Amino acid sequence: MEYFDRERLASKPAEELITLGIESSCDETAAAVLRGGRGLLADVISTQVPIHRKFGGVVPEIASRNHILNVLPVVDEAIKQAGLKLADIDQIAVTCGPGLVGALLVGVAAAKSLAWSLEVPLIGVNHLEGHIFANFLSSPDLTPPFVALVASGGHTALVNVLDYDRFRLLGQTRDDAAGEAFDKVARVMGLPYPGGPEIDRLSKEGNPQAIDFPKALARDGYEFSFSGLKSAVLNYLNSQKLKNIPVHKADVAASFQQAVIAILVEKSLAALRETGLDTLALAGGVAANSALEAELRRATGEAGYKFYFPNRRLCTDNAAMIACRGYYQSLTDNYEHNDLTLNAVPGLSLSDR
Ligand code: KG4
Ligand code: ZN
Numbered sequence: 001m002e003y004f005d006r007e008r009l010a011s012k013p014a015e016e017l018i019t020l021g022i023e024s025s026c027d028e029t030a031a032a033v034l035r036g037g038r039g040l041l042a043d044v045i046s047t048q049v050p051i052h053r054k055f056g057g058v059v060p061e062i063a064s065r066n067h068i069l070n071v072l073p074v075v076d077e078a079i080k081q082a083g084l085k086l087a088d089i090d091q092i093a094v095t096c097g098p099g100l101v102g103a104l105l106v107g108v109a110a111a112k113s114l115a116w117s118l119e120v121p122l123i124g125v126n127h128l129e130g131h132i133f134a135n136f137l138s139s140p141d142l143t144p145p146f147v148a149l150v151a152s153g154g155h156t157a158l159v160n161v162l163d164y165d166r167f168r169l170l171g172q173t174r175d176d177a178a179g180e181a182f183d184k185v186a187r188v189m190g191l192p193y194p195g196g197p198e199i200d201r202l203s204k205e206g207n208p209q210a211i212d213f214p215k216a217l218a219r220d221g222y223e224f225s226f227s228g229l230k231s232a233v234l235n236y237l238n239s240q241k242l243k244n245i246p247v248h249k250a251d252v253a254a255s256f257q258q259a260v261i262a263i264l265v266e267k268s269l270a271a272l273r274e275t276g277l278d279t280l281a282l283a284g285g286v287a288a289n290s291a292l293e294a295e296l297r298r299a300t301g302e303a304g305y306k307f308y309f310p311n312r313r314l315c316t317d318n319a320a321m322i323a324c325r326g327y328y329q330s331l332t333d334n335y336e337h338n339d340l341t342l343n344a345v346p347g348l349s350l351s352d353r
Contacts, residue, residue, distance in 0.1 A: 003340055004121040009090060014331055017090045018082075020114070021323025022075065024107030025099025025127050026153070027051075027058045029070035030319035033082035033089075037327045038140055042081035043313070043320045046070045053193050057183070064102035071110045078319070089120055091337070093326020096124035097348030098154060104344035112340050121337035123326035127317075128155055128350045129167070131283040133328065134310035134321035142281065142308050147271045149264060150350065151292075152284030153179035153194070156264075157350050158222045158271045161281070164328040167353045170271055171222025178260055178286045181226035185233050185256050189249055199253045200289050206250030208258035211236060215263050222267055229259055261292050265299050272305050282309040285316045 009017075015036035023030040027048040033041040048066050052058045079086055094111035097104060108124075115122040132148045147170075148159045156179075157172035176184070179196055186195020191202070213232050233256050240247045268280055280300050286292065287309050300307040314321060329335065 003116050003119065004337070005119050009121065012090060017327065017330075018084065018088050019323045019327045019330075020075070020078070020089045020092045021319035021321075021326060022071070022092065022094040022107045022111050023127070023130070023317055023319040023322045024067045024071060024103050025095045025097070026103060026317060027063050028317040029067045029074050029107075030317065031071075031074040031078035032319035032323045033078050033084065034320065034323040034327060037324060038136055040137055040320050041084070042078040043318060044074045044078045044081065045313075045318055046074050049194065056187055056193050058100070060100045060102055063100055064106060067103055067106035071106055075110070075114070086114075086118060089114075089118055091121045091123060091326070091330060092118075093123040093125050093323050093329075094342075095127045095130065095322050096342060097126065097345035099127060099344075099346060101344050101346040104346060108342060108344050112342060116340060121330075122340070122342055123329055124338045124342045125322045125325045125329065126348055126350070127322070128152070128157070128284075130321040130325040132159065132161060132281065133325040134283060134314040134318070135281040135308050137320055137324055138310040138314055139308045142279070145277055146279035146281050146308075147268065147275060147277050148281045148283055149268045149296075150283045151178040151264060151286035153177060153183065155284070155350065156224045156226070156286075158267060159350060160271070160275055160277070165332040165353060167350070169350055170275075171224070171267070172350065173224040173226060175225050175227040176230060178224070178226055178264065179284070181230045181260065182257075182286065184230050185253075188234055188237060189252065194285075196286060196289065199257055200291065202250050203254040203257045203291060206248065206252070206254030208254040210248065210251035211255040213255055213259040215259050215266075222271060224263065224267065226260065229256070257289070257291055261289075261295050264292060265295055268296065269299060269303060272300075272303070278304075279306040279308065282307075283315075288312050288315040
């Protein structure tokens with residue numbers, strides 16, 4: 001027997017559908033309410049960053065416990081901000097992967113119990129696809145096809161977004177993600193977690209040409225590799241220390257950031273050229289990097305391409321992007337909503353669809 005009321009769902013025009021989004025893959029517990037595909041009514045994020053900062057990174061067990069405490073309060077707050085009641089929700093989109101298994105399970109369990117009690121359907125969403133869809137919320141004029149550069153704490157990939165439900169993975173990182181490299185380099189420089197925003201800030205006072213770090217994997221099609229660059233920065237810091245030469249942290253930050261940006265820009269432009277598409281959309285936490293955004297804007301502008309990126313709040317983890325992704329997923333032909341056996345898939349990847 002079906003757990004949701006299919007007739008009620010079918011009776012509502014798609015642009016009127018109210019989607020509740022839930023996100024708990026890492027260290028933000030978030031809920032959002034969306035009308036149609038792009039009408040954001042509420043976007044609530046409870047961040048655990050101050051809790052994990054003491055440990056220099058996310059502690060999975062602590063993340064799960066805090067998600068348990070926060071998940072229902074953020075849902076309640078989102079419904080309240082939207083000026084709605086729980087009974088107004090038509091469908092629930094929840095991140096089911098990739099991410100920390102214990103963290104994901106909290107959002108998935110909350111979404112399943114709400115779906116069952118409200119008799120509304122459940123949509124399991126790939127978090128990385130969610131990041132791409134954040135662009136639709138920031139830019140109402142954006143429509144597929146376009147090339148998406150996804151750069152987050154766990155992933156770095158170039159994707160050909162052919163349509164709302166057709167993606168081709170062009171290439172991804174072989175080792176560290178761009179955000180991971182930012183966080184690791186920041187950590188050895190004694191900067192707080194998360195390191196990306198710290199390096200971004202410090203770089204503004206430094207010279208990006210000061211140190212010639214290797215550009216991360218300039219060959220090999222659309223694949224990325226950031227572990228060699230990370231090691232080069234660590235070796236540089238160690239060798240200066242051994243020689244008793246004080247390091248200019250802002251120069252190290254700016255030179256490292258420049259090396260990451262150079263490769264992201266180079267490969268994004270290559271993807272645009274070779275796919276023949278004229279639009280690039282940036283996605284994921286690293287999209288919040290001001291120098292990356294500026295450099296991509298300049299490079300795409302010079303080459304005559306259009307460039308989109310989500311506003312800062314929508315770059316890092318949030319539930320609005322999950323609701324948006326879930327909404328478009330539910331509109332695809334013959335879409336089958338998830339049943340209540342939906343499970344967390346920590347290793348879920350971005351793949352062809
Ligand atoms: O997408 P996200 O919020 O979480 C994941 O899905 O991983 O990305 C978090 C990553 C972290 O590595 C963080 O350091 C990085 O995004 N990040 C930044 C900036 N803001 C966040 N990296 C560089 N510059 C920033 N301004
Ligand atoms: Zn993310």
